[in-house]
Amino acid sequence: MTDTRRADPEEFFPEPGRLVPRTDPELLAVTDPVTVPTQHGSFAVRAWGFADGSEHLSATALGPDGTPVLGSDEAPYVRLHSECLTGDVFGSRRCDCGPQLQEGLRIIARHGGTLVYLRQHEGRGIGLVNKLRAYALQDAGLDTLDANLELGLPADARDYRQAARILEGLGITTLHLVTNNPAKAEALEQQGLTVRTLEPDVIEPVPENARYLATKRDRMRHRILLQPPAGT
Numbered sequence: 001m002t003d004t005r006r007a008d009p010e011e012f013f014p015e016p017g018r019l020v021p022r023t024d025p026e027l028l029a030v031t032d033p034v035t036v037p038t039q040h041g042s043f044a045v046r047a048w049g050f051a052d053g054s055e056h057l058s059a060t061a062l063g064p065d066g067t068p069v070l071g072s073d074e075a076p077y078v079r080l081h082s083e084c085l086t087g088d089v090f091g092s093r094r095c096d097c098g099p100q101l102q103e104g105l106r107i108i109a110r111h112g113g114t115l116v117y118l119r120q121h122e123g124r125g126i127g128l129v130n131k132l133r134a135y136a137l138q139d140a141g142l143d144t145l146d147a148n149l150e151l152g153l154p155a156d157a158r159d160y161r162q163a164a165r166i167l168e169g170l171g172i173t174t175l176h177l178v179t180n181n182p183a184k185a186e187a188l189e190q191q192g193l194t195v196r197t198l199e200p201d202v203i204e205p206v207p208e209n210a211r212y213l214a215t216k217r218d219r220m221r222h223r224i225l226l227q228p229p230a231g232t
């Protein structure tokens with residue numbers, strides 16, 4: 001990585017209005033914020049590099065004057081978005097990831113806060129190769145949960161420790177979490193953060209992701225508010 005500063009326990013990096021110590025030896029590098037304008041508004045974007053080679057991105061909402069928008073009750077909105085190359089980049093309709101990413105950015109731009117994009121979370125942590133193998137099993141009849149198990153892999157292999165370190169690095173210890181998945185809140189709580197509320201990330205279902213959403217709702221505890229189309 002270039003244009004990064006090495007993390008140092010003694011070093012501090014600035015957020016407007018506060019200084020936050022870096023104390024995590026696993027966190028090797030963090031970039032200065034750069035402004036990324038989007039259809040939802042502008043975000044201050046940083047890259048985070050960890051000792052295991054993981055690289056993630058944080059995007060903090062900026063107001064019209066270019067300063068971060070913080071929540072009114074000092075608990076910003078946060079979304080932890082797990083990488084989904086097929087959904088986020090290619091707009092696949094098999095899942096809800098692409099629309100959830102955009103809706104998450106929209107919510108955070110509106111309320112203030114940060115979206116953390118977790119790049120080693122592809123396929124609920126099993127990676128791209130295994131996710132596409134799981135898709136083939138789903139095409140043969142299995143649902144999204146059983147397909148992972150059939151491969152001998154966990155239903156959900158994601159680890160949120162690095163996400164927690166990033167939030168702490170940004171000075172966030174109490175937050176409103178934008179998700180339909182209570183397991184994400186539980187994981188952050190286990191890391192010592194306080195999740196004040198779960199804010200739904202609601203998207204319009206399409207026929208192609210109806211079974212996927214129904215499985216997340218019925219077998220994976222997701223708070224899916226929209227009813228998948230009948231008969232699927």
Ligand SMILES: Nc1nc2c(ncn2[C@@H]2O[C@H](COP(=O)(O)OP(=O)(O)OP(=O)(O)O)[C@@H](O)[C@H]2O)c(=O)[nH]1
Pocket residue numbers: 080081082083084085095096097100121122123124125126130131134135144148178179180181184201222
């Ligand atoms: N193994 C597997 N992973 C999938 C499948 N469809 C999507 N994914 C992955 O599931 C993850 C979904 O991430 P998120 O949208 O952040 O999380 P979530 O658990 O759906 O919870 P929300 O916060 O409500 O969106 C991504 O890593 C996708 O790559 C699938 O059929 N099988």
